[in-house]
Amino acid sequence: MIRIGIVDDHAIVRTGLRQFLSEQVDFRVTGEGANGRDALELVRGGEIDVLLLDISMPDQNGIDALAAIKARRPDLPVLILSGFPQAHYAVTLLRQGASGYLNKECDPEEIATAIRTLALGRRYVTPEVAELLVDGMAAGGDRPPHEALSERELQVFLRLAQGETVSHIADSMCLSVKTVSTYRARVLEKLKLESNSDLTYYALKNGLIQ
Structure with missing residues (x-):
């Protein structure tokens, strides 16, 4: 069974x-x-x-x-x-x-x-x-940029894209605000974006959030 x-x-x-x-x-x-x-x-x-x-x-x-x-x-x-x-x-x-x-x-x-x-x-x-x-x-570099994110980076990215604040994310994930801010900076760099609104637009465009 x-x-x-x-x-x-x-x-x-x-x-x-x-x-x-x-x-x-x-x-x-x-x-x-x-x-x-x-x-x-x-x-x-x-x-x-x-x-x-x-x-x-x-x-x-x-x-x-x-x-x-x-x-x-x-x-x-x-x-x-x-x-x-x-x-x-x-x-x-x-x-x-x-x-x-x-x-x-x-x-x-x-x-x-x-x-x-x-x-x-x-x-x-x-x-x-x-x-x-x-x-x-086979494609290597042709993969969508978000597939290069680590597990933690992806978690932070999706939470930011859905409008959560850094402090709320830190509380939810039991991390420090500084650590979450570091993940945010890495995500923005890897995705070549500049703001949280850019993250939301990217996530919506790629069907990662509804």
Whole structure:
């Protein structure tokens, strides 16, 4: 029996996933949550074998949560289920520890296949993501600038792009204001931008925030 945790801020999504997964004889949904903090509570509980995690959530988003989860339980398979196209986040999140990435518009059977694959200790990569990975290795410098950001830089970038202040980010991520300011400066330099409004425009243009 594969024990599954579902974390998504939309109750209707969680309900639909729970209903579908409960129809699979080898699955059991053992926990649910609506944000990154809930995800960490599920992980601390230790009653899950695979975690389904959304990216765009209030309080602590999926990207922040993924980093915290991998720090606490690096062996726990995390399947990202996102409303964003695979091209926007898949490669970055796989590099940062996710075991698979699927768009929410995928066939439910593909979610089941991915869960079973992850439970066996393997990654689940769609043909589209595999192509992105290969293209990224081949193209090198042709990759979008944000793919060159480190995990922490990406976290700070997305929070700034969504209008959070440096002090709020520092509190949320348990960092000093000086450290967050340093990450902000690195992000602006790597993306060749000058202000927080530029970061927001870049994130919207590249489909990284809604």
